[in-house]
Structure formats: C-alpha cells, structure tokens
Amino acid sequence: MIKGKVAKVSGPLVIANNMSGVQMFEIVRVGEKELFGEVIETKGDLASIQVYEETEGLKVGEEVISTGNPLSVELGPGIMGGIYDGIQRPLKALRDMQGDFISRGISVSALDKNKKWLFQVIAKQGDQLASGDFLGFVQETLLVKHYIMVPPGLSGKLLEIKEGEFTISENIAILKDSDGIEHNISMMQKYPVRIGRPFTDKLQPDEPLITGQRVFDSMFPIFKGGTACIPGPFGSGKTVMQHQLARWSDADIIIYVGCGERGNEMTEVLIDFPELKDPRSGRPLMERTVLIANTSNMPVAAREASVFTGIAIAEYFRDMGYNVAMMADSTSRWAEAMREVSGRLEEMPGEEGYPAYLGSRVASFYERAGKVKTVGNPGRTASLSVIGAVSPPGGDLSDPVVQATLREVRVFWGLDSRLAFARHFPSINWLISYSLYSHEFEKYFEKGELKSFNNIRKWTLKVLEEEAELQEIVRLVGMDALSPNDRLTLEVARSIREDFLQQNSYHEIDTYTSLNKQFLMLKVISTYEETARLAVQKEVEIEAILALPLKESISRMKEIKETELEKLENLAVKVKELITGLVGGRA
Numbered sequence: 382m383i384k385g386k387v388a389k390v391s392g393p394l395v396i397a398n399n400m401s402g403v404q405m406f407e408i409v410r411v412g413e414k415e416l417f418g419e420v421i422e423t424k425g426d427l428a429s430i431q432v433y434e435e436t437e438g439l440k441v442g443e444e445v446i447s448t449g450n451p452l453s454v455e456l457g458p459g460i461m462g463g464i465y466d467g468i469q470r471p472l473k474a475l476r477d478m479q480g481d482f483i484s485r486g487i488s489v490s491a492l493d494k495n496k497k498w499l500f501q502v503i504a505k506q507g508d509q510l511a512s513g514d515f516l517g518f519v520q521e522t523l524l525v526k527h528y529i530m531v532p533p534g535l536s537g538k539l540l541e542i543k544e545g546e547f548t549i550s551e552n553i554a555i556l557k558d559s560d561g562i563e564h565n566i567s568m569m570q571k572y573p574v575r576i577g578r579p580f581t582d583k584l585q586p587d588e589p590l591i592t593g594q595r596v597f598d599s600m601f602p603i604f605k606g607g608t609a610c611i612p613g614p615f616g617s618g619k620t621v622m623q624h625q626l627a628r629w630s631d632a633d634i635i636i637y638v639g640c641g642e643r644g645n646e647m648t649e650v651l652i653d654f655p656e657l658k659d660p661r662s663g664r665p666l667m668e669r670t671v672l673i674a675n676t677s678n679m680p681v682a683a684r685e686a687s688v689f690t691g692i693a694i695a696e697y698f699r700d701m702g703y704n705v706a707m708m709a710d711s712t713s714r715w716a717e718a719m720r721e722v723s724g725r726l727e728e729m730p731g732e733e734g735y736p737a738y739l740g741s742r743v744a745s746f747y748e749r750a751g752k753v754k755t756v757g758n759p760g761r762t763a764s765l766s767v768i769g770a771v772s773p774p775g776g777d778l779s780d781p782v783v784q785a786t787l788r789e790v791r792v793f794w795g796l797d798s799r800l801a802f803a804r805h806f807p808s809i810n811w812l813i814s815y816s817l818y819s820h821e822f823e824k825y826f827e828k829g830e831l832k833s834f835n836n837i838r839k840w841t842l843k844v845l846e847e848e849a850e851l852q853e854i855v856r857l858v859g860m861d862a863l864s865p866n867d868r869l870t871l872e873v874a875r876s877i878r879e880d881f882l883q884q885n886s887y888h889e890i891d892t893y894t895s896l897n898k899q900f901l902m903l904k905v906i907s908t909y910e911e912t913a914r915l916a917v918q919k920e921v922e923i924e925a926i927l928a929l930p931l932k933e934s935i936s937r938m939k940e941i942k943e944t945e946l947e948k949l950e951n952l953a954v955k956v957k958e959l960i961t962g963l964v965g966g967r968a
C-alpha cells in the first residue's frame with residue numbers, strides 16, 4: 382500500500398506527493414474523509430488525482446492511500462434495475478443511509494451482498510471451461526436471465542459446481558487451472574471500467590435496431606451494434622429522444638447514463654424511468670434497465686467515470702449474448718469534465734480549451750460498441766449499440782465535442798432549433814442527418830418481406846431534397862414560377878414532413894410505430910404522388926387534386942392502431958380511386 386500526502390487541491394484535482402509506485406488509473410482514497418479518486422497522471426513521486434467527490438475542506442498534508450485497484454464495476458445478480466451514481470454507488474442505498482445529501486467517502490457496495498439468488502447450473506463437474514463459458518444462470522428479473530460466466534482471464538477444469546440459493550459472494554464453483562491452482566468462483570465479478578471486455582470477433586451489424594421512431598427507422602436507421610449521435614441545442618429534444626430510444630428500441634437490455642444537463646433533469650429520469658413499462662411484456666422497464674445518474678450537483682469528475690461505468694456494465698450483458706443499447710445524455714457534460722480537469726492539470730489546451738486527447742477519449746468510448754461473437758461457450762452473437770447526445774453551445778455543430786463524436790459514430794441525427802421552435806418534433810433535420818448503415822439497410826430489406834422499403838426510403842429522401850431546392854426557387858421568384866409538377870412535389874413533401882416525420886412522443890399510439898406501419902404510411906403518401914403525377918400528366922388541374930378530401934385522413938394515419946393496419950391499405954386504395962376519379966371526370 383502506498384501512502385502519500387495531499388500537496389495541492391484544485392477543485393476536483395488533487396496533487397499528492399510521496400506516491401511513487403502508484404499505477405495510472407488506480408483508485409486512491411484521499412484525505413481524512415477517504416474521498417474516491419483516480420490517478421490520472423504520475424510524475425516522479427507526484428500523482429495527479431481526479432477526485433469523484435466534493436473536495437471542499439480537504440487540506441494539504443492529509444493522507445492519500447492507494448487501493449491497488451483500477452476503477453472497477455461490480456457485476457452480478459442484483460445489478461438490473463440498479464440506479465447508480467458515476468462510480469456505481471447505489472443512489473437509493475446512499476440516500477437511505479443519510480438523506481438527500483450524500484456525505485463523502487462513503488463506501489457502499491454496488492450490489493446487495495446479503496440477498497440470496499437461486500443459481501441454476503448449466504456447466505457440469507469435470508467440464509473443461511474457459512472465460513466467458515456459462516456456469517449457470519439466475520432468473521434475475523422476469524425479463525432478464527442473468528448468466529453467470531467464467532470471469533475473464535480464468536480457465537480450467539470444473540472441480541465442483543453447486544445449484545441452490547446463494548449470495549453473490551458465496552462460492553458456487555471451483556475451477557482448477559492448468560497450473561493446478563484452484564479458483565473459487567462466486568456470482569460476482571469485478572471489472573475495470575476503462576478496459577473493453579474481450580470478444581472473439583467483431584461482426585458487421587446486419588439487423589436494424591428498431592426504435593419505433595419513424596425518422597430514425599425509415600430515414601436514418603441505426604443497426605444493432607451501431608453508433609449514433611444526437612447533437613442539438615438546449616430544448617431541441619435530445620432527452621425526449623433518448624427516453625424514447627430507451628423505452629421502445631428492440632434491445633434486450635438498456636443502460637442509460639444521464640449526466641445532468643439541468644438541475645431537475647436527472648430527477649425527472651429518476652422519477653420517470655421507474656414508471657415506464659416494457660412495451661413487449663408490460664412489466665416495469667427497470668427490470669431490464671440500469672440507470673447511471675449524475676445530477677448536476679455531483680462533482681464534474683464523476684461524469685467522466687459514469688460513461689465508462691455504463692459501458693462496462695453494458696459489455697457484461699453483451700457477453701451473455703444480449704442485444705444491449707446504451708444511451709448517454711449528454712456527452713458534452715462528460716467532455717466538459719475532461720476540460721476542467723485538463724485545465725487544472727495545466728495541460729496544453731486544444732480547441733475551445735478541450736484537452737488534445739478529447740478525440741481519442743471519445744473514440745475509446747464509442748469503439749466499444751459493436752456486434753460481436755462473444756467469448757465463451759455456447760457460442761453467441763450479441764451487440765452493444767451506443768447513442769450519445771451532444772449539447773454544443775448554441776447548437777453549433779463545429780463544436781469540438783460534436784466533431785470528435787462525428788468522427789466515431791455512423792449515424793448522425795441532427796436536431797434543429799428552428800424545427801423545435803416550429804413544434805416539428807422530433808426536430809431532426811432531414812437535410813443534414815445521415816446514416817452510414819444505408820447499405821446494410823438495403824441488404825436487410827432485400828431479403829425480407831418489405832422489399833420495397835428500400836425504394837420507398839430513397840423516394841422519401843429524394844422528395845425532401847427536391848422540396849429544399851424548390852423552396853429556394855420560391856424564395857427567389859415566387860410560387861408562380863412553379864409548374865404543376867413542382868407544386869405537387871411541395872405538397873407531397875409537406876405530407877412526408879407533417880404526416881410521417883412528425884411524431885408525438887406523448888401520444889398513446891403515435892409514440893411508437895412498427896416498421897410495417899411505417900412502410901404502409903409511406904406507401905399511402907407515395908401512392909398519392911404516383912397517381913397525382915399521372916393525373917397531372919393527363920392535364921388534371923393541380924388545384925383539383927389538392928382540393929380532394931384526403932388530407933384529413935392522411936394526416937390521421939398516425940392514430941391508426943397497430944392492430945388495424947388494413948386501414949392504411951384501404952386508405953391507399955381510396956387515394957388512388959379519388960385521384961383517378963378526377964381523370965375519369967375529364968374524359
């Protein structure tokens with residue numbers, strides 16, 4: 382154990398001397414209050430320590446003690462439904478212990494060490510096992526089977542395995558390695574948060590992460606194992622979208638990291654999430670969710686830790702074979718923490734005062750996403766999708782955090798304050814957003830039932846682009862310059878925007894749209910276009926088409942229930958009939 386002394390305190394940064402031998406990223410306890418800190422730089426016998434708790438009152442000369450361990454998470458049954466701070470202390474237990482003001486230096490175990498879980502065996506005595514192999518499982522919640530795996534780095538012959546009720550610290554198995562050393566295995570593992578868990582192979586994402594949000598799924602899709610970012614100014618809808626993703630996306634496990642934007646925002650998460658229902662089972666969503674919450678009154682450095690704590694937990698469930706999705710809202714708060722600590726370290730600042738390593742730190746987070754073949758038997762493929770919100774000042778996309786993020790992620794959902802102001806929600810700007818999974822999207826739909834989804838998606842994007850060009854012409858020379866065909870394009874684009882892209886998260890039916898329904902909705906609008914185009918060709922007045930009593934029913938497509946999708950097919954037929962009727966009228 383290394384014992385040093387506090388030499389300097391600068392906000393969340395503490396310099397300690399007499400620390401030679403301490404490791405980078407080692408956890409140390411600082412001062413009389415034993416504050417949690419992590420070594421982020423060593424120079425001679427000095428260590429720079431990022432402290433995850435308020436350092437007020439900490440004095441020069443107080444003791445700093447090394448723990449020998451890197452910042453780690455505790456993984457095992459009891460983690461599901463957990464609500465933690467950035468260093469995985471359970472908020473509820475902390476609060477029960479001492480009220481709303483978390484006093485400092487408190488060690489609380491992340492997982493309940495007294496609760497007994499029914500462990501059911503999979504592996505058999507005598508089996509030759511390696512890390513990642515399933516030993517057994519615990520039905521942790523009704524929604525999650527929590528597999529107990531041989532911890533990373535261990536392998537050998539299973540000498541003993543016990544089925545029954547155990548706490549997570551009790552031994553359930555003994556493994557004898559090739560050196561003849563016997564290892565006791567419990568249901569809990571510890572794992573350092575800054576190191577990605579090993580996997581066998583990285584695979585190409587080939588299945589969309591269906592979110593039920595039309596602008597995402599149909600226009601700018603993310604795939605399971607993919608990465609996306611949602612940059613946008615304050616109030617543009619980042620948090621609402623992240624909540625929608627947590628609630629509706631077809632992932633098995635959700636890890637939600639909230640780095641408080643506004644004071645009350647995390648409180649909302651803490652109140653809202655426990656009330657959300659899992660759409661498939663009707664059970665509480667928290668039965669397959671872990672929340673990491675940094676309220677804005679928690680020290681900045683803890684935000685740094687929270688995204689890594691989150692992703693380490695996410696990888697653990699990925700290794701069980703699950704499709705995991707992680708949301709981080711907002712990563713700008715995390716980057717600001719980096720900036721603050723770097724500034725105090727007097728490092729050479731990069732753009733906007735962010736440290737030069739901003740890009741590599743952001744990369745080290747997003748590169749842990751992916752679809753993988755996991756380690757261990759039975760062989761399994763699994764995915765970890767990561768979606769980060771970014772909140773650049775004023776919504777400026779040239780912001781270094783946005784830029785660093787865009788270099789790493791494959792989907793960009795650009796929020797636009799003008800759309801939010803016009804109450805177009807989700808205010809995703811369709812002209813700047815993109816998905817680099819378009820190719821995968823095409824491949825996926827080519828094999829499936831919704832083959833023409835590809836064409837319809839391309840058509841939708843094209844109409845919206847044409848609209849932007851036409852609007853430019855209208856601005857310059859006025860509406861009169863437009864041909865009937867152009868006017869039709871504008872009408873179709875309006876319909877795509879208002880009747881399809883706009884989606885109200887708070888409306889009982891509109892909040893989620895299946896892929897099938899998304900397709901049928903677009904089909905109605907494209908049928909409108911196709912038939913109207915033909916009618917215009919046959920010299921039907923565009924005014925007559927626009928005056929048809931169709932707008933109302935098209936605008937109400939959103940409210941059609943998932944169980945009544947034939948109404949959409951009927952609507953397409955009606956659209957065709959009414960417009961074709963105009964042609965007949967002229968003949």
Ligand SMILES: Nc1ncnc2c1ncn2[C@@H]1O[C@H](COP(=O)(O)OP(=O)(O)O)[C@@H](O)[C@H]1O
Nearest residue numbers: 614615616617618619620621806807884885886
């Ligand atoms: N999809 C949506 N449907 C309905 N309202 C929305 C939607 N997205 C955003 N809003 C509205 O915008 C407000 C601000 O959104 P929020 O997600 O808190 O913004 P941000 O996190 O970007 O600051 C919400 O309180 C809500 O009223």
Ligand SMILES: [Mg+2]
Nearest residue numbers: 619620642646
């Ligand atoms: Mg927000």
